Amino acid sequence: MQRVLIILALAILFLSASCEPDPPPHCDGCPEEFEDRPITGPASATAYSLEVPDYLPSPVVDETNPLTVEGIDLGRRLFYDKIMGRDSAFACADCHQQDKAFTDGRALAVGIDGRQGTRSAMSIVNLAFNPNGFNWDGAFDELWEQAVHPVENMLEMDEDWDDVLIRLRRSDDYPERFRAAFGISRTSDITQELAVKAIAQFEMTIISADSHFDRVVYQNSAFFTEEEQLGADSLFFVEDVPIGTLHPGCGHCHNKPSFGDNRFKNNGLDAVSSLDDFSDKGFGEVSGSRFDNGKFRTPTLRNIALTAPYMHDGRFATLEEVLDHYAAGGHGVENEDPNITGFSLNDREKQALLAFLRSLTDESLTENSQFSSPFE
Ligand code: HEC
Ligand code: HEC
Structure with a gap:
């Protein structure tokens, strides 16, 4: 009996360990049921007011994506997490590096498997003050719309959003964070829109005003x-x-x-x-x-x-x-x-x-x- 218990305990340990890799926190081995399960924990996000020095313009407010402490924190994780790229192997931050004011030091961006892009990575700084669309050509009106594309772009992270969502839903860390930021109640409520809105919230906070x-x-x-x-x-x-x-x-x-x-x-x-x-x-x-x-x-x-x-x-x-x-x-x-x-x-x-x-x-x-x- 004792031996059975030990084996059981080891099995549980093993299972939970496979669901809990050290960062980035996601779960490739977790069962499919995890994709639609209830999420518990706090669900009311704390409003965040963007501090902008009076010598900068007023930020462009996106009514559809109010900033919250939990949303910004989630967005920061997603921005740095390779879980967002194919094979969990590429992050936004690979091309947008803080020490280079969120650029990559290259003439043309280099994505997953060394694929070369056609434009230079942009600095993700003071985007809160841009009313004229994002990317070099202004292709995206809203900051969160922009974030959809690097994930799918063959030359960047080359991943299907469906697969990203499966990983996020099965993760043992992200569902609670999505609930804290957006009040959702099931893992299946994690959507592309919420993920990119969280990323945009984080990007909005990157303000440079102390040169x-x-x-x-x-x-x-x-x-x-x-x-x-x-x-x-x-x-x-x-x-x-x-x-x-x-x-x-x-x-x-x-x-x-x-x-x-x-x-x-x-x-x-x-x-x-x-x-x-x-x-x-x-x-x-x-x-x-x-x-x-x-x-x-x-x-x-x-x-x-x-x-x-x-x-x-x-x-x-x-x-x-x-x-x-x-x-x-x-x-x-x-x-x-x-x-x-x-x-x-x-x-x-x-x-x-x-x-x-x-x-x-x-x-x-x-x-x-x-x-x-x-x-x-
Ligand atoms: C007529 C408007 C205009 C003037 C005047 C102008 N720029 Fe620019 N600048 C631009 C535009 C537009 C771009 C983006 C062009 C592109 O990448 O195709 C740019 C890009 C740049 C860049 C590259 C930014 C980056 O992130 O890669 C630098 C550096 C720059 N300008 C410096 C200057 C300096 C220094 C002067 C004065 C000598 C100057 N610009 C005058 C419009 C202007
Ligand atoms: C392979 C490198 C690469 C990766 C990975 C990447 N980016 Fe970019 N980023 C770029 C390039 C190149 C541009 C300019 C695109 C254009 O003009 O077509 C850009 C532009 C942007 C802009 C526009 C900034 C502005 O001033 O308009 C934002 C915001 C941005 N990226 C956020 C992200 C986010 C969020 C992710 C992850 C979901 C990401 N990027 C992943 C290379 C990358």
Whole structure:
């Protein structure tokens, strides 16, 4: 009898151990019934109010996805959990790494099995202030809609949502977390929509507002070096120059406090002979207008020193190359933005503009434990 009990105890131990792998918490060996079972535990989420410094714009509120402490926590887990990718082998965070302001350091993204994507991974920072759609071409209006696609994209995580949902429902950890965030009562209530809404809640909280620039200009707690000051005042922000004067004028499109107006523009990258010839049509594909071909969303330059290589296809390895591009003044393509004028800088001015761009780096973003992996 005693032996039977020991065997039984061992079997239970074994079974529960197979349902409880150390992070990431999911269960490949758990029985199918787990997909539809009642969930117990707390079910009322705690409202979360996003703290935004007064020098940043008001966040865009998504009425369909109110922020809660539990929702954000769940989203953070899903963002970092390889359970979301095929064979539980790829996470959002593989391409969006905190130490690189949530980019991946590559020109073109590399997904599961080393598959190469067609665009450069974007920085998942200050998305709360973007009203103009997500991705380089603004293809998705809502942040949570965006999160559906990396999971399914063959070149990214290459997974069926149905399989992700099976793993989440059978997990011995996620059902309680979904219940805490969204009040559901059965594991079968875990849906794609709830998963991506939780991820979007987490993404909304990733706010960067504590760069050297912010400390100098808004917090009055630091000073620019002479070089940074030159870069800021006489190169980056200058807008009112007499017509015909050539000037970097980066602030036309990358103005403070967001450092990117999120509008779709052609910043003169490609020398095409007709608007139909862009290899990546960008916003044109989304709007359906030929005149929008080759336009991409003007991204923020906050943390730009951390997010090389640059542009939608990562064509420039360094900020020096970026400046050389703008200085050359585009290619005269008919939908190029009129603020792409070309200019020339002496070496001192060039260094000053670079020093200013580096002042936009926010170390408190890359070190903030609220945004780091919950599994480490
Ligand atoms: C293989 C690398 C890769 C993976 C994995 C990946 N992303 Fe991305 N991410 C990208 C690329 C590339 C873009 C730009 C896509 C485009 O413009 O077509 C992007 C864009 C984004 C954006 C848009 C940001 C903006 O400013 O518009 C968000 C948000 C985002 N990803 C979130 C996620 C989430 C959430 C996941 C996991 C579910 C994820 N990503 C997985 C590479 C990746
Ligand atoms: C006419 C508007 C406009 C002006 C002026 C402008 N930019 Fe841009 N910038 C854009 C757009 C649009 C993009 C995205 C283009 C793409 O990837 O296809 C961009 C992209 C960038 C990027 C790459 C961002 C990333 O995440 O990869 C950097 C760096 C940059 N700009 C710096 C500058 C600097 C420095 C200046 C001034 C010398 C400047 N820009 C002037 C519109 C502009």
